[in-house]
Amino acid sequence: MILTYFYIAAFFLFGLVFGSFLNVCIYRMPRDLSVVSPRSACPACGMAIAFYDNVPVLSWVVLRGKCRNCKSRISPRYAIVEFVTGLLFVAAYLAPQAAWFQEHSRTALLKSFPVDVAYDPTAISIRLCVLSFLLVGLIFTDAETKLLPDLLTKPGIVAGLAFSLWAAVEGPAGYFWRSMENWRVLSLLNSLAGAVMGSAFILGIALAYEALRGVEGMGRGDVKLMALIGAFLGVKLTLLVLLLGSLVGSLFGIFLIVIVWRKRLARRKGKVRGEAPAKARGRAWKSAILIYRNFEIPFGVFLGIAALFSAFCGQSLIDWYLGFYH
Ligand SMILES: [Zn+2]
Numbered sequence: 001m002i003l004t005y006f007y008i009a010a011f012f013l014f015g016l017v018f019g020s021f022l023n024v025c026i027y028r029m030p031r032d033l034s035v036v037s038p039r040s041a042c043p044a045c046g047m048a049i050a051f052y053d054n055v056p057v058l059s060w061v062v063l064r065g066k067c068r069n070c071k072s073r074i075s076p077r078y079a080i081v082e083f084v085t086g087l088l089f090v091a092a093y094l095a096p097q098a099a100w101f102q103e104h105s106r107t108a109l110l111k112s113f114p115v116d117v118a119y120d121p122t123a124i125s126i127r128l129c130v131l132s133f134l135l136v137g138l139i140f141t142d143a144e145t146k147l148l149p150d151l152l153t154k155p156g157i158v159a160g161l162a163f164s165l166w167a168a169v170e171g172p173a174g175y176f177w178r179s180m181e182n183w184r185v186l187s188l189l190n191s192l193a194g195a196v197m198g199s200a201f202i203l204g205i206a207l208a209y210e211a212l213r214g215v216e217g218m219g220r221g222d223v224k225l226m227a228l229i230g231a232f233l234g235v236k237l238t239l240l241v242l243l244l245g246s247l248v249g250s251l252f253g254i255f256l257i258v259i260v261w262r263k264r265l266a267r268r269k270g271k272v273r274g275e276a277p278a279k280a281r282g283r284a285w286k287s288a289i290l291i292y293r294n295f296e297i298p299f300g301v302f303l304g305i306a307a308l309f310s311a312f313c314g315q316s317l318i319d320w321y322l323g324f325y326h
Contacts, residue, residue, distance in 0.1 A: 011093040016056035019085030029149035045070035056082040092128035096121035104315040114178040123167035142300035148221030160231025164191035171234040198230030229307040244306035261288035
């Protein structure tokens with residue numbers, strides 16, 4: 001029991017440290033700066049940040065989100081990224097040992113492989129940590145800059161494929177090659193299939209959108225992000241990510257239109273006196289749609305969140321859903 005608490009604390013601390021490194025990546029990667037050197041400095045006054053002001057989460061709280069030297073505001077994103085990464089690392093440690101996770105993931109794994117495949121909680125924990133690290137970095141970079149840096153996506157794809165050799169990825173390969181004795185080969189094929197399917201789907205949508213509208217709707221970064229997610233999760237969970245990602249993205253889009261529409265409507269009521277209510281609503285709606293069209297939805301954010309959810313709870317959600325048909 002004491003050992004469990006020790007591990008929880010250790011994973012949390014590791015998460016904080018890796019989150020702190022992610023903050024450097026989120027700021028520097030889109031600006032094409034090195035993430036290794038020079039040391040961190042305040043973007044406003046250029047003063048190098050002392051080690052005692054660089055403690056994850058704590059320093060931000062102690063300094064109340066302000067630079068010690070020039071008192072300019074430090075984004076709460078720094079503390080949030082560190083804290084979220086810490087929590088996800090703890091979840092990555094605990095989930096593969098939890099009964100509910102094993103019941104669903106282990107069963108799905110055993111069903112899809114023709115040979116005995118080891119269920120290795122340590123390997124799954126470390127894979128979940130790496131995936132969480134990459135996704136938190138990509139989600140926050142996309143939200144801030146609308147970019148998904150190659151420096152995170154490309155090594156991420158390779159890491160996902162490599163991890164499949166250590167912790168088995170569930171997928172359809174086992175049904176096609178039932179005589180295959182080596183689970184690692186099947187697992188790698190499942191991982192490859194997930195990467196190809198995820199990226200092909202997004203590429204297809206992007207090309208169709210460009211053909212129809214003549215502008216780029218989804219960046220090539222999203223294609224690489226889905227290859228990364230597919231490589232880590234395999235075909236089935238990748239389908240779930242695409243489904244959840246588009247669902248949440250569409251809801252966000254509708255939410256955005258309604259919010260802008262209501263704001264516009266309130267403003268028109270104050271300015272344009274005597275305008276017929278129906279006409280005012282129509283005009284406000286048109287301008288809301290126009291704003292929405294020009295607003296680039298950070299689709300990577302939704303895909304990333306959907307992937308995190310699917311990595312931890314996807315199989316349980318699928319089993320719960322399919323339970324209605326039994
Ligand atoms: Zn400063």
